[in-house]
Every structure is written in structure tokens, then in C-alpha cells.
Amino acid sequence: MEIVCPACGKVYQIRDEQLSGTVRKARCKSCGRVFPIQKDPSQNKDPEEKDASFAFHESEPQGHAAPGPSEPPLPEDSSNTEEVETPADTDAPTVSDDQIEGPEPQAEQGRRDYAAILVLLAAIVALVVVSFLGIRNIDRDSVFRPLRSISRLTGFFEGKHTRSARKAHLKKGRQNTAYQEHLSRGHGYYRAKKYNAAIKEYTLAVRSDPGRYEAYYWRGQLFGLRKEYPRTIKDMHRVLRLNPAYTKAHRSLGWAYYEMGKYDEAIKALDRYIRSNPKDGWAFYERALAYHKKGKLEPALKDAKRACDLGFKRGCDVYKRYK
Structure with a gap:
């Protein structure tokens, strides 16, 4: 499947198995423009038709001229249908998987969540074990000596009152x-x-x-x-x-x-x-x-x-x- 960058006119070739959803996005290697692509070939139009209702508009990078006349503004919701031009050049470069942006699959996201939970539980267990070992090896007299001093001081005043x-x-x-x-x-x-x-x-x-x-x-x-x-x-x-x-x-x-x-x-x-x-x-x-x-x-x-x-x-x- 062929797509064309609406900013610089660069033509790319992508494989159908690279598209896992209805709408995906690709990044142009030449100008860095990110634009959506359609899996449905019927949505891909010839660049000369310039259907304004499906055209892209984005401020052009400096040093690059947009092909053809200036394009109309892009609608606010870019997740709607967008124009993908299919040039006649069949020797267009292929878009790699890392250039296609889209939502992360739910199964992979779920696996990552489980992994994070397991890491958190392991950290809690390790903290408990370390604390337990530290308490066992600590000098208890140094910990309880202040408490005993406070107790003796309190007992002194109480004892003084009791004696009186x-x-x-x-x-x-x-x-x-x-x-x-x-x-x-x-x-x-x-x-x-x-x-x-x-x-x-x-x-x-x-x-x-x-x-x-x-x-x-x-x-x-x-x-x-x-x-x-x-x-x-x-x-x-x-x-x-x-x-x-x-x-x-x-x-x-x-x-x-x-x-x-x-x-x-x-x-x-x-x-x-x-x-x-x-x-x-x-x-x-x-x-x-x-x-x-x-x-x-x-x-x-x-x-x-x-x-x-x-x-x-x-x-x-x-x-x-x-x-």
C-alpha cells in the first residue's frame, strides 16, 4: 500500500500487516511530518484530486515547499478520516514499523501492568524482610534506653506525688x-x-x-x-x-x-x-x-x-x- 506525505510529497510503501487498526499514523523521514493513514484503500485518493474535505493542513517546516496549492485547515479531531495519496511510483521506500504510531495493543499493556504489580509486591516483600532482619540485629538497649529514661522520669514525678x-x-x-x-x-x-x-x-x-x-x-x-x-x-x-x-x-x-x-x-x-x-x-x-x-x-x-x-x-x- 502506498502513502504520500502531505507536506513534502514523499511517497512511501507500507505493508497491510503493519496496520492493526482503522486509523494509524506515520512520520515522514524527510520533513518529520506526522500524518494519519487509512487501511481502507478506498480512502486513498490521487494527489491531483485535492479533496479539501479530507486534506491535511499543518504549518510547513521551514526549508520545504508544499506540493501543489496551499491546503485547507485540518479539522480539530485528527482521528477522523484523512486523505492518503497513492502516487504512481511503485518504487517508493517502505515505511518501517517504528515509524507507524498507534495505540498499544491491550494484551501487551495488560502484561506490562501485571509486571509492574509484581515488581511492586517484590519490593514490599524485600522491604519487610530487610526491616525484620535489621530489627533482629539492632541493639535493643540503645532503642529502649530513652523509653526507660522517660518512664523513670515519669515515675519519679508520679512517685513524688504518691509519696507526698x-x-x-x-x-x-x-x-x-x-x-x-x-x-x-x-x-x-x-x-x-x-x-x-x-x-x-x-x-x-x-x-x-x-x-x-x-x-x-x-x-x-x-x-x-x-x-x-x-x-x-x-x-x-x-x-x-x-x-x-x-x-x-x-x-x-x-x-x-x-x-x-x-x-x-x-x-x-x-x-x-x-x-x-x-x-x-x-x-x-x-x-x-x-x-x-x-x-x-x-x-x-x-x-x-x-x-x-x-x-x-x-x-x-x-x-x-x-x-
């Missing part, structure tokens, strides 16, 4: 043990009516753990029995600062204020206590006495009756006297 917490816990435990021992001995002396010894033990309990309120309360009670009412009032205020919900301190304050002749303060303290303990007959009896000292007979009579109704015998006696 342990010391605080042990100190608290010792304080709690000492506090409980002194408090228990103070209760023993209290029941035995050894009030001076009991006050000493309660004082030692307060010193061992000043953040607890029980020792203050019982020591204040004993101060009241010794008629040291200002010290009773001081300890009861400490109790309420440490534990505002411990309302028995208000009861003791009412008693101490009454004994000191501070009847208004006594009534206020007993009011706070009665709001939380409305069934304590002694509190109503003590408040009735305070009202009576202030000359308020009606509330005094009411409180005395309430104390009597709650079963407090001295409240009944006072009610009869006030009535």
Missing part, C-alpha cells in the same frame, strides 16, 4: 488516731465526773486535729459546768464554724447566754435551735425562763406549757407557777 500523698495520709491517720484516743479518754473522764481531766484530754484532741468539732463541743460543755460561760460560748462558735449543721451548739449557747444574764442572745440562740428541734422540751423551758426574765409573761407561759406537753417535768412546774 502517702505522707499526708499517714499524717492524717496519726492525727486521727491521736484525736480519737484523746477524745475517748475525755469521754471516760466526763462520765466519771472528772471534769478537769476530761478538759485536758479534749484540749489534747483539739491540738492533734484542730479541724474537727467534737472535742470543742464537749470541752465547751464542761466549761459551762465549771461556770466558765465565756469559754463555753467561744468553743460553741468554733463548733458552728466547723460544722454549721451541728445545732446542739445553739442549745448550749442559749444556756450559756442565759446564765450570763444575756437574755436576748439566749432567746435568739434557742430560736435557731428550736426551728431544727421542735420536740425538745428543755429548749422551750429554757426560753420560757428567758422570756420571764424580760417580763414577757405571755410567751413565757406559752413556752412553759409547750415544755410540759412534751413531757419535760420542770416545764409543768414553771407553767403552774406562771399561771
